[in-house]
Amino acid sequence: MxxxxxxxxxxxxxxxxxxxxxxxxxxxxxxxxxxxxxxxxxxxxxxxxxxxxxxxxxxxxxxxxxxxxxxxxxxxxxxxxxxxxxxxxxxxxxxxxxxxxxxxxxxxxxxxxxxxxxxxxxxxxxxxxxxSEEQLAQLQARLEELSYQDGLTGVANRRMFDAVLEREWNEARRAGQPLSLIMLDIDYFKQYNDHYGHLQGDECLRRVAQALLSASTRGRDFLGRFGGEEFVMVLPDTDAPSAMRVAQRCRDVILEQGIVHEGSRVGGTLTVSVGVATQRPTEEGTAFDLIARVDKRLYAAKQLGRNRIVSEAVPEVERA
The missing domain is CATH 3.30.450.20 (PAS domain)
Structure with missing residues (x-):
């Protein structure tokens, strides 16, 4: 014991x-x-x-x-x-x-x-x-990334565009720099879908998106799908003449694709109408003002016959 x-x-x-x-x-x-x-x-x-x-x-x-x-x-x-x-x-x-x-x-x-x-x-x-936490964080990051990505074209979606534009607007206002916006619309895309079918139309949108990505050479420039057949580019620290040059490159790279479009009323290949707006943000203005201005110029490009660019720097560019 x-x-x-x-x-x-x-x-x-x-x-x-x-x-x-x-x-x-x-x-x-x-x-x-x-x-x-x-x-x-x-x-x-x-x-x-x-x-x-x-x-x-x-x-x-x-x-x-x-x-x-x-x-x-x-x-x-x-x-x-x-x-x-x-x-x-x-x-x-x-x-x-x-x-x-x-x-x-x-x-x-x-x-x-x-x-x-x-x-x-x-x-x-x-x-x-x-x-496990790292894998979960990676998965969450990937899901977050996908939530900002257009599932069809692979470029950013409207949600991402809204976030980027708000951020760049605030930065431009703080730095006193100009901010430019380019909005592009594929001419007669409904007729393209009607003639070639929606699957071919989806492929067309993907080709346009990839072509537009090549038109921008700066890391901060942003490309997103605005909706339907519309795309938008955000160009920080870019004045009106410089934005016009980017818009011309966008239009040129689309033409270089040579995508056949028999339903178009402006030629036998796919074209785009483009609006360009530039603004130096102030405390009184908002990013929506810039969207409204570029949308107005895109509408003008369509009204003037499509396949052209309307900008504040150059009111009208004749179609090729």
């Missing part, structure tokens, strides 16, 4: 065996000296560092990814000083120089006077959880 004096030691051994048989890695730190008083042997299996190599808090700090160090150390120290239990996720360095995602769950032990005496915690391997 075990005596009463032997039981505490026996209980301690049982507790230690139970703790060290789990995947969680237990540890304790003396607050006054900032030294580890214990760390479970599982640490060597996970990170390769022996328990004996964890001497002070500095060992913990130095074995943390540099990008996580300032954030995690600052947070944990502040919480510990306040006597608040806490947890933190970070990347811990293995002995081979790789990194493993760790979650540290920390309990602050206080004395009778309320002062912090020690920290007791558990390290958890959360690699699988982080991997």
């Amino acid at each position: 075990t005596s009463g004096t032997e039981r505490p030691e026996h209980d301690h051994d049982v507790y230690r065996t139970l703790v060290e048989s789990t995947k969680a890695i237990p540890w304790t730190i003396d607050w006054a000296t900032m030294r580890f008083t214990y760390i479970g042997p599982q640490i060597e299996t996970l990170l390769g560092w022996t328990p004996e190599s964890w001497v002070t808090v500095q060992d913990w700090v130095e074995r943390m990814h540099p990008d996580d160090r300032e954030r995690v150390v600052g947070f944990c120290v502040a919480q510990s000083q306040a006597g608040t239990d806490h947890e933190a996720d970070y990347r811990a360095m293995t002995r081979d120089g790789d990194y493993v995602w760790i979650r540290d769950v920390v309990h602050v032990v206080r004395g009778e006077d309320g002062a912090v005496r020690s920290l007791v915690g558990f390290m958890f391997d959360i690699r699988d959880r982080k991997r």
Whole structure:
């Protein structure tokens, strides 16, 4: 029979065996000296560092990814000083120089006077959880991307256009720079669909979209499908003459496609009508003002016979 004096030691051994048989890695730190008083042997299996190599808090700090160090150390120290239990996720360095995602769950032990005496915690391997979170984040990002993409042509959709135009309008207003908008409409597209069928019409829209992408050479320029057979381009920091040149390139690249259109009333190949508007945003105006102006010029291009560009810089460009 075990005596009463032997039981505490026996209980301690049982507790230690139970703790060290789990995947969680237990540890304790003396607050006054900032030294580890214990760390479970599982640490060597996970990170390769022996328990004996964890001497002070500095060992913990130095074995943390540099990008996580300032954030995690600052947070944990502040919480510990306040006597608040806490947890933190970070990347811990293995002995081979790789990194493993760790979650540290920390309990602050206080004395009778309320002062912090020690920290007791558990390290958890959360690699699988982080991997799942990253995959979920990638999936969400892809879904978000798709929500801003026109499913037929692959260019941005109207929702994305609205967001980009609002952003560029605010930036142009802040910088005092001009902002230009180009709106294009495929001439007699209903007749194209009626004559060749909707499948061929879809292919036509894809070809037009890809051709228009090649007309812009600057990274910030934006192309989107406005709706139906209409496309729109946002040109930041672009004055009226420069926007006119881009519009001409757009019209030219469509003509170069040589897409046969027997139902067109302006020739035997596919053409576009184009409106161009430029504005220097002010506090009083809105992005909708610019849309209204470019839409008015697109309408004028159609009224003047289609296959042409109407711009503020050049009121009318005769069709080729």
